[in-house]
Amino acid sequence: MVYGKRQSGGVSPPDGGWGWVIVGCCFMVTVCTRAVTRCISIFFVEFQAHFGADYSATAWIHSLVDCTTMICAPVGSLVSNRWSCRVAVMLGGLLSSCGLLLSSFITSMKLLYFSLGVLTGLGFALCYTPAIAMVGCYFRQRKALAYGIALSGSGIGTFVLAPLVQLLIEVYSWRGALLVLSAFVSNLCVCGALLRPITLQEDEEEPTGEARHRERWCFTSCFPSSKEYSFLLLPDFLGLAVSFLFLAAGCSLPFVYLVPYALSTGVTHQSAAFLMSILGVLDIVGNITFGWLTDHRCLKPYRLACYIFSVGMEGLCCLFTPLLRSFPLLVPFAVLYGYFDGAYVALIPVVTSDVVGATYLSSALGVVYFLHGIPYLISPPIGGWLVDITGSYTATFYLSGAALLASALILCTNAGIRRCHHQLTSGAKDTKHTPLPLSLPNQSDCIEETVGQAVGFASEETNWIYQH
Structure with a gap:
């Protein structure tokens, strides 16, 4: 399968081919992260009735999931840079699935804050940013269309999952619904496995050590570098x-x-x-x-x-x-x-x-x-x-x-x-490369120069006549 035009070991974004598989994976990642996050609010009434909590206490679950997903987004970038986007998404899928699984057995609202709010949110953070970044690596000419399709998973997923989650709660109770969501979110591991790494030409232009580091995705440090x-x-x-x-x-x-x-x-x-x-x-x-x-x-x-x-x-x-x-x-x-x-x-x-x-x-x-x-x-x-x-x-x-x-x-x-x-910069460069004359020539000097050239030419013609 062709991934792009190969030059000196690197490739240009293929704008198609396996890139559409990457778009499909990112679409499913947004369904499993952003759409599932929105559907958590459907459980609020069940949580209030079971734990005897008020609305403000229950609403913190949704806030924690959303906030943790965004605040921990640099962690997803760090893992993808150190290993690969594939590893980051698969690890995030495992964490978020475990968080939903644990939440189905929780007996305390405070523990639910950790399992459903923090653990699941951290897993979503590991998946969301690397998957979106991979789309940008595979597309250049049709990048906006690719991102439009990939990120539409949030709206489409909400439209489909919202009534489905409500039906699951009615049939299996909120614990059973969380178990089903845990199995559904585990598909993030499948999406991560399909995120095939690509080495761009931009990486080939970097210094040899840095390019080799990105190509291997090898782990060198637990902290991000200044580069x-x-x-x-x-x-x-x-x-x-x-x-x-x-x-x-x-x-x-x-x-x-x-x-x-x-x-x-x-x-x-x-x-x-x-x-x-x-x-x-x-x-x-x-x-x-x-x-x-x-x-x-x-x-x-x-x-x-x-x-x-x-x-x-x-x-x-x-x-x-x-x-x-x-x-x-x-x-x-x-x-x-x-x-x-x-x-x-x-x-x-x-x-x-x-x-x-x-x-x-x-x-x-x-x-x-x-x-x-x-x-x-x-x-x-x-x-x-x-x-x-x-x-x-x-x-x-x-x-x-x-x-x-x-x-x-x-x-x-x-x-x-x-x-x-x-x-301003362009104007300064033009002025620098086309300097103006320091002074304008005098009119008399011009006349004298012209007359001198005419006399010299006449003398040359006269000498030629005498010689021939």
């Missing part, structure tokens, strides 16, 4: 990192508070749940179509601008939400927010890869998803606190919209500064 995280000093990545902090602070609030807000406006429970279904389906559409569109030649140079546009549109949707007080008005919000949410999610790895390159993509994604962890943990409680003190959801949606618009504005400012710096 692996040298991209942290890039101004473009620093601007991207700051914008991700604001993005993570604002993007999760509508998913948490859309249904309660709809109910507060008089929308029925069925209609409020249907809004979430619309949002989820359009999230899938945004993943795939926006990735396909930004792979076209006319839009490929403007992928960062497309990313900024999608984040900005999400922010504007949130700012207008308090004006939407009925189900027909909330449907357009669910459509637009869901579509642009899927759009920017598909472009996060693409934009990150454009900044740091495919060689450092795994480490960079670990940092990017780590930055999502703390905002994911604290923004929903802050949004709830605003609802408590104001008595409405207006301030919460304004906070979400402001954070998303700030994220887009930071990237716009960073891109503008980089463009101005590039123009």
Whole structure:
């Protein structure tokens, strides 16, 4: 099977072939991690009834899974860099499956925090980042489309798993449902086994020792080297990192508070749940179509601008939400927010890869998803606190919209500064290579030089005549 064009031992991204198997594996990884994480909230009522806990105590399980998955993302990058993405995903599948298995036998809520919250979340962290990074190694020309398909597993998985998990709870109780989920998540080990390593041409250009180290994936140290995280000093990545902090602070609030807000406006429970279904389906559409569109030649140079546009549109949707007080008005919000949410999610790895390159993509994604962890943990409680003190959801949606618009504005400012710096640098180089004359020639000097040349030419002609 052809993996890419081989040059001096390295290969270029094949943009197909085994790469589509990698996309399928990443799709299943997002189903088994992000979709399963969303479905954990279905167990809340069962946990409350069995352990006698209130909603806030039970909600910490979901927060711990989500936060641990993001904060421990650099651990997944470290394992994949030291061994391979294959080892990281298989190890993560084993840990997360064991975490769900132990959770089915737990008799205490505190132990459930560890088994379902920390252990399962750590396993998801080991799988998520390396699988996404492998897609970037196998694709270059159709990278956005590949990521759109791979990351759509979150929305499709939620759409399919949510009713299935509810059915499992009704038939086998919550313990039996966790056992089935444990077996389902163990498929991560199969996905990891299919992640075949690839050595890119970029790796071949590195010093011999570093290239040999990456080719073997050999274990040399328990700590990351400065070489692996040298991209942290890039101004473009620093601007991207700051914008991700604001993005993570604002993007999760509508998913948490859309249904309660709809109910507060008089929308029925069925209609409020249907809004979430619309949002989820359009999230899938945004993943795939926006990735396909930004792979076209006319839009490929403007992928960062497309990313900024999608984040900005999400922010504007949130700012207008308090004006939407009925189900027909909330449907357009669910459509637009869901579509642009899927759009920017598909472009996060693409934009990150454009900044740091495919060689450092795994480490960079670990940092990017780590930055999502703390905002994911604290923004929903802050949004709830605003609802408590104001008595409405207006301030919460304004906070979400402001954070998303700030994220887009930071990237716009960073891109503008980089463009101005590039123009100034180019102008300085042009001036340096084409120096201006120190002084202009005098007109009389020009006349004398011309006359002298004419006289010399006449003399040469006269001498030629005399000789012949």
